[in-house]
Amino acid sequence: MDIENNISAEEQLSRLFGGYRAEWLKEKIFDLFTAPAYLPELSDNRPCMLIGGRGTGKTTVLRGLSYEGQFALTGSDASSISTWSYYGLYYRVNTNRVTAFRGSELTENQWIQLFAHYFNLLLCDALLQFLEWYQLKTGTTLSLPAHASKEITTSLHLPDAASFKEITEKLSISRIAFEASINNVADRQIPPLTMQGAPIDTLLRVITSHPPFVGKSFYFLIDEYENFEPYQQQVVNTLIKHSGQLYTFKIGVRDLGIRRKATLNPNEQLISPSDYVRIDISDKLKDKQFEDFALKVCNDRIRRLNIPDAQIISDIRDLLPSLSEDAEAIELGVEELVSSPKAQLFALFPEHAKAIGSLHPLFIYFLSEWAVANKSDLQSAFSDYLSSQDKWATRFGNYKHSALFGIRKGKRGIQRYYAGWDVFIQMAASNIRYLLELVDQSLLNHLQRQGKLNQPVSHKDQTYAAQRVGKKNLSELEGLSVHGAQLTKLLLSLGRVFGQLASDPIGHAPEVNQFHLAEASEERNQITQTESAVVGILESAVMHLALLRWPGNKLGAEGDTRDYDYTIHPVFSAFFVFSYRKKRKMLLSPDDILGLVNSPQRTIPEILKRHNRTEEPLPEQLEIFKGFYEHS
């Protein structure tokens, strides 16, 4: 993407970092494409399921594999097209289309036949569109022998046609007729249907007999597979299972978006790795891999900034400096807090004045808070420290991070800083969209406060950005699915619980920001209505990235809801003010979960009480949800 230099820095940033959704970038997507490390796995000839939450880059990668993407990524060089080893055809599952294939007018078996036919038309049309594009770009004309044409038109129940172009036109008319029959499906005047996969095979056999395509593969890149009805997934699964030499499938799907693994043969399942390669983005882009990928994405975009006569820090890590815990404690005002205990220590232990003077204020704060939490006093605590310094070093190590949350407890303004490239990487949790949002918002805050791009962004601006991104994504949750309100309520309640636990850390287990569900009693195998409702809510929360989950202690690959540990997605940590680090977990019952959604006013204090905390007044950023916390 070339950026004209007369555009303001804000506007340029917005174009480069603000368009974090592949769907928004549209044709610009390829200019900003950065290949993730797992791309080679996806590019070979096997069917793949690319699994990841919203914003993990599925669409970008799939569109990068499409022929339009390959063309753009190879410098729009038409002469190279015929040398490609595969041609990818991108299709996003359109809810407004696929939901037409449901209803009580027909049985599921009848819908299967109709949908399978529709899917045949869809993929054949995509192939024919590709051929048109190919001929246009390469300036060639692909001949169509009469017998080959006859094979194609017969398999699609089309009238005779003399060229690919004519087949495309006739297919379009056939699709319109089919559309009319679906719109009047209760009249049961269904045109002749095609056999599942048969016309695709026929068309591809003809295409791959042409010299440019001999030995080449075709990839159907199906995005948002979760939008299919369950029976429609079975139809597509059947094609995946039996795809072979001519074509294969690369499927983009959200976590938990695979609702049926069976094919149309009820005894046949789609199994990884024998039938497809499962690429879980959160596994493939973990920790260092994600950081490397994200760094490349961000620094590539910074390089495209075009601001005349301005120096720009070219490494995002330098633009977004972090704060050490010690430095953060000072920023948060710990020195003022410890002035009295420190004076007390000097008075009580004059012989240790040098040692006391060299103690970091955060440690003195911890020491005095520890004494209070354990109903002791500062003198005893310091004496104990003098005699067992190793023990206190370990203890402080355990609580140092969490102690920061208590420094500004009950005060207005920033409670904790969320700043630094490393912190943003953890907050994004392998989600490139969230990371770009954090960077974009930080840089915009910086520029709006008259900052320059040759100066690092302040910790404050980064923190405000992190809060804002959390709030934005919280408010977006509502619209993501029909059940978005439940997810918003769950997140608001859980966030409040974790925020309150974090603000009163010392004397309690530090950094509790995860939960797992209570075991069902062994004698009772039945799943109650509550449990089943909770499973639905938690799965939806994971699917829409309100929560993250990972297998608990005793689990293999997949299990039931109780076998997972859950945490709020760390992108919300700055908004609710809890730790973005994956640390300790608490136990919640299915009733707690439902209570958090339906009656937070009662349930939040109950859970806090179990953890020996009481509810404090709402922090500033949560005040807009006062109505929810106080009157739900």
Next chain:
Amino acid sequence: MSILNRPTLTDTFETLDSFVPDPDSAYVFGLSGEERSAHSESWEARAVKVQFVRVSQERDEEFDAEIDNEKCTVHLRSQKELAGFWRKIGKRRAYLDITGLDHKVWAPLIRSALNLGIHLLVVYVEPGDYKFNASPREGDIFDLSARISGISPLPGFASLGEMDEKDVYFIPLLGFEGIRFKHVVEQIQPDDSRILPIIGVPGFRPEYPFFTYDGNRPVIEETSAWSRVRYARANCPFNLFYVLDDIAAAHPWATLKIALIGTKPHAVGAVLYALLGGRSVELIYDHPIRKAERTAGSSRALVYNVWALSLSTAHT
């Protein structure tokens, strides 16, 4: 397509008492539980030689009605049964009162009536007032599951053709509930630069357009769609039709995806445009679950001569 003088083809009756359906016509209506849909009884008492047909049940795929005291069930995705419904009524002139009917029922009925050449007049009764919070505060949480059933085509209006996204313009007809706008944008994923929202101006009350802006602010702002907002009178399907026609004329090769998330008269305008506009149109609908208590009372009755529009478009 150009329609001479762009008539609004609407008769406005300031009070419900001042309207009586013409003799020798049919009057198809439903009762939604909203007070404003309950006027049919008094009209029936005053009307002469008018056949009143009540849609007694609305389901996802069919509806029940009574014609001459005989119950019939009509599939919404059946042109035969829909035509059979009108034929059974047997009138050349018919009123379709959409006030108490769901979009999924009245839209296929309009399509079928116009196909049969019935002189169709659509009736819409405005409420006395809206009871719901027209101006929600930031932080209010909308329960979409209590509000919508999710996106799926209106019966008879599914379109299966895949189009090049570069040729698609997304036209949300905005109402107060920004969460519905958010939801359709999330599902449809239109290109920001090709979102052309339409807001009802003048609104039912002078302040309503501002509520519309306020309720939809996050998406309007995020996508910069504020710079492309168009206006059409909130209670006028014809005004909406002409605005759509202008958009279509400005983008001659585009497909229009129109999201029906605003007023009912706007939805009628969009359905008419899909039927009569002569352009490639896809309707997007999220199937809201209407609450009986959302409005109170009733005020004016508006009678839209959609048949006349169908004649105008047929001759252009």
